[in-house]
Amino acid sequence: MGGQVVRALDNVDVEIEEGTFTVVMGPSGSGKSTLLYLLGGLDRATSGEISIEGERLDQMDENALALFRRRTMGFVFQSFNLIPSMNALENVGFPMQFAGTNAKQRKTRAQELLAQVGLENRADHRPSELSGGQQQRVAIARALVNAPKLILADEPTGNLDTSSGSAVMRVLSDLHKAGRTVLVVTHDPRMTHFATHRIYLLDGRVVGEAEYESAALEALQIE
Amino acid sequence: MKFFDLLRLVAGNLTRRKARVALTAVGVVIGTAAVVVLVSLASGLRQSASEQLYGIGDLTLIQVSPSYGGEGMYMGGGGGEISSPSDVKLLTNSALEDFRAIPGVESVIPREYLMSSALIKFQKLEMYPNIIGIGTNDVADLGDATDRGSTELGRGSIVIGVTVPQNFYDPNLRPGKEPPPPPDLFNQQVQMVVFKYDSEGHETRKNIALRVTGVLKETRGESDWAIYMPLEQVKLLNEWSQNRRFNYNKDGYSMAIVKVTDANQAMEVADQITAMGFQAYTPQSFLEGINNFFIILQVIFGGVGAIALLVAAIGIANTMAMSILERTREIGLMKAVGATNRNVLAIFLGEAAGIGFLGGLGGIAVGWLASQAINILASIYMANQAGQQGSGLPSVAAVIPIWLPVFALVFSTLVGMLSGLYPALRAATMVPVLALKYE
Incomplete structure (x- = not known):
């Protein structure tokens, strides 16, 4: 503390092409989540530019950012962030309430998306009645509900066992194949198999794969 | 966000924490009931005063x-x-x-x-x-x-x-x-x-x-x-x-x-x-004076009841502040999926107002029952008195004017909303990333 400035990201210059599957790798504290939240307009950079499809996120006010998130982005979180009092269907349809979509359309759309993630028969289950993998797939369905161009996933498999983690990865990969832009922050190396692009972060800097690997080895040797 | 969706969401959120909402609303029930009973007593006094004042003079x-x-x-x-x-x-x-x-x-x-x-x-x-x-x-x-x-x-x-x-x-x-x-x-x-x-x-x-x-x-x-x-x-x-x-x-x-x-x-x-x-x-000015007196009496009595409501308001503020703390990540999520600050504000203000509204409903019911009980007790007492004195005494002790329940409901809802204002504003202005990472 003591007023010390922590630079979570420093001089990071990345470009993400439409239709790519980008994996951001990095150890804890490397700033990879910060990168994701900045891209998602959930956090603000102290300086620098962030633009998505030519729109400057760093220049938007809170309201404009909220509307931009609603239209353009879908988030998937490590801890799912489902609303415990709502069933799967309601959770998926929840973001559409803010867009003012009527209840009937919400239901149809949510059912459609639940089917897409293979949970059509779990529609009226509450999060507590679903496994971790199922919860995360509900969360992915929710992220898709406003037909976003960009899917941002923060450690989507972090809380999952290997097999349900794989299932979630496959769902994300399917989305990419269906033409969406996906960006996943993870330190699960399996994710790289699905990726078209990789970004390696170390202490807030973008580094090459070679440097990343050697740093990882170095860390092992110190231990 | 559609108003009906907002109402459903608020109702859903309130039923999610039934015990806490009920306990908080009890404070509002007591406050509203106190306002209703005291104001109805003042109205009763006013009515019996006007009953006794008949023929105070030719109005011309x-x-x-x-x-x-x-x-x-x-x-x-x-x-x-x-x-x-x-x-x-x-x-x-x-x-x-x-x-x-x-x-x-x-x-x-x-x-x-x-x-x-x-x-x-x-x-x-x-x-x-x-x-x-x-x-x-x-x-x-x-x-x-x-x-x-x-x-x-x-x-x-x-x-x-x-x-x-x-x-x-x-x-x-x-x-x-x-x-x-x-x-x-x-x-x-x-x-x-x-x-x-x-x-x-x-x-x-x-x-x-x-x-x-x-x-x-x-x-x-x-x-x-x-x-x-x-x-x-x-x-x-x-x-x-x-x-x-x-x-x-x-x-x-x-x-x-x-x-x-x-x-x-x-x-x-x-x-x-x-x-x-x-x-x-003129007799009119006299009547006006009497009316003013009873309006002041109602305001004072209502004010006494309002103290109880004030305590209840603090309870609502506390409940909402706690609830917002517990649901910080939910707030972050709402923002991530495209809720504007105004949406978040509306949801939490709605919940606070909902507690006030429920308490108001309960308070009106309790207040009405209490007024009826007072009237029954009073009529028994009056009947004894009238038996001894053989004179006509006022027929009722507490009168609930039609505007009172409406006013009480609107007022208790407003009290709820007002006490939820600060917590709701805090919720609305949370930085999404911090809210999402809150443990």
């Missing part, structure tokens, strides 16, 4: 008194020594003419009290009378009607108020003996004795024979105790007893009654007379 009559300048209002004698003549407005004959010229005025009747002490004797009984001379030969002009006899006055005749006979007593009544019943004076001859004292205290008496030609109906006003006599006769008696002549063009009368054709004009005419510098008084 305005009593006008002279103004002697400065504050305050003199009663009594026509004239006297006046210090600063500019403020002084006396009821001279020309002033009475001015009143007659005001549009809507039907008649102007001067009034004068008997200035000396007097005694009325009837058989063995006596009384000290309240003699009022009126400048008309018909008491009906004052809005009074007779129970028996005629309202018309002539020389040597008097019209008396209904309770006047009760004031007669037997001066020679021996202790322990039953006092005589009030005499029936109608169409009877009575003797009036007027006293006059010179500077050395010597007493001179004057006896006048009077006939009671009318007995007035009960008005519950001044007339009940009055003995009306023609003004000219009172003037003469005053001149005799005071040993001087009165110049009514200069000294004026002690009071005038201005009668308007339409009761709706009374306030307006009274205002004009007040603007001329006189003291004008």
